[in-house]
Amino acid sequence: MELLGLKRGLRDLEFNNIQVQDLVTDRHVMIKSNKKKDIPEINHYFDVCHIAKGISRKLENAAKKRGAGQIRPWIKGIVNHTYWVAASSGDNNQLKLDKWRSISNHIINVHNHDSEIFPEYEHGELEPRDWMQQGLDVFHSVVNHFAPKSTHFFYTPMLARLCVAALHYNENGTRKQSMTKEVKVAGMLPKGKKGTGMYCKT
């Protein structure tokens, strides 16, 4: 329905000799896949408001998970960061990507980034806040995955589970974050959450 509405709207504009250069939509799947094919001459942008809402929802859900409450105080800031990235980068997609990725440093109190075009923070001095700790929280979440606190394990099974958690963490700790053109929000979440699909039943 949305795609049909869009096509009809554009056809009416064309009929009235109005040329459309830029199009802003939500991330409707059919619009996204058909736009490139049907109207390649129009620049297509996603409405940052929809993206920010999606990120906020995903972070809220992530923060509800056991051991992930530390995410919650950061949600507002990450959403603001999303708007700032869109407003301050023009059409420079790499700059958008590098600025967006910088948030994963910022939340662990690192403000210099591995980027040629966005190497340094642009904010001023920051007041002390509840910074996340790189690695430690991620490892805890991996341990919780393999040895849930809701289940009691005797010493030997617990030791085995901690070993598996450590192996899993070390195996995946240096994996590159998966990124799509739209920059997956998963890129900001602890890497341990992404896992390799390994799952042990109790």
Ligand SMILES: [Zn+2]
């Ligand atoms: Zn920063």
